[in-house]
Amino acid sequence: MTRAPFAMTGGRVLRDGREVLRGIDLTVEAGDMMAVLGPNGAGKSTLIKAMLGLIPLSEGRTEIYGTPPGRFRDWHRIGYVPQRLPMGGGVPATVREVVASGRVARQSRWRPATSADRAAVDRAIEALGLTDRARDTAQLLSGGQQQRVLIARALAGEPDTLVMDEPTAGVDVASQAALADTLRDLAGAGRTVVMVAHDLGPMESLIGRAVTLEYGRIVRDDPSLTVTGKAS
Numbered sequence: 001m002t003r004a005p006f007a008m009t010g011g012r013v014l015r016d017g018r019e020v021l022r023g024i025d026l027t028v029e030a031g032d033m034m035a036v037l038g039p040n041g042a043g044k045s046t047l048i049k050a051m052l053g054l055i056p057l058s059e060g061r062t063e064i065y066g067t068p069p070g071r072f073r074d075w076h077r078i079g080y081v082p083q084r085l086p087m088g089g090g091v092p093a094t095v096r097e098v099v100a101s102g103r104v105a106r107q108s109r110w111r112p113a114t115s116a117d118r119a120a121v122d123r124a125i126e127a128l129g130l131t132d133r134a135r136d137t138a139q140l141l142s143g144g145q146q147q148r149v150l151i152a153r154a155l156a157g158e159p160d161t162l163v164m165d166e167p168t169a170g171v172d173v174a175s176q177a178a179l180a181d182t183l184r185d186l187a188g189a190g191r192t193v194v195m196v197a198h199d200l201g202p203m204e205s206l207i208g209r210a211v212t213l214e215y216g217r218i219v220r221d222d223p224s225l226t227v228t229g230k231a232s
């Protein structure tokens with residue numbers, strides 16, 4: 001049994017009866033700073049959702065820290081920022097409230113928020129350069145700032161592994177820089193990062209490993225990224 005953050009063997013995924021991933025053998029090692037590259041429709045989002053157990057495999061198996069997703073309980077160890085998570089509608093929430101919601105996996109009815117929880121929320125807000133915005137309504141921020149809020153929310157839970165699906169798509173330069181700083185901090189702390197990206201941009205020098213998907217298969221796995229870092 002492996003204790004790697006993610007380990008998939010022979011992974012196959014069908015959607016609407018169509019094969020969108022096949023023959024996936026992928027182990028994400030602790031401390032990996034990994035990019036998942038590839039053209040639109042290649043299966044990148046499907047791959048990370050399957051690794052997280054959000055989509056079932058039709059063949060093969062996958063484990064999170066050595067445990068199949070259905071039996072995994074330590075969800076506080078995993079942070080996930082989905083692709084284009086809609087934040088609009090509903091009751092307006094401040095930036096701080098949204099970020100604090102990322103702490104719930106560490107809290108419980110029996111253990112309400114502590115000063116340690118509040119400090120973790122403050123650190124996540126600070127790390128993404130949102131301190132000045134903490135009291136603002138999250139829904140009214142720009143797209144790039146909202147993406148930073150979602151990353152801060154994932155970081156507030158102090159995950160060992162952070163999974164992000166296209167966090168840089170369409171975000172402004174300041175938000176890209178904030179994300180690059182965050183990745184540098186996570187790398188320094190020995191955390192694991194899996195990031196789907198179309199174009200690594202300023203993140204390229206921070207990425208240590210790039211896996212490329214095409215038509216639902218892994219076509220390259222560069223253990224140290226010396227290529228251009230661009231998806232096709």
Ligand SMILES: Nc1ncnc2c1ncn2[C@@H]1O[C@H](COP(=O)(O)OP(=O)(O)O)[C@@H](O)[C@H]1O
Nearest residue numbers: 015016020038039040041042043044045046047
């Ligand atoms: N909810 C869904 N139902 C059916 N097919 C889907 C669904 N989501 C994605 N697909 C299909 O799966 C394939 C891979 O999609 P996706 O994983 O989103 O690719 P990527 O993230 O690389 O752009 C595409 O052909 C897409 O049309």
Ligand SMILES: [Mg+2]
Nearest residue numbers: 044045046083
């Ligand atoms: Mg996608």
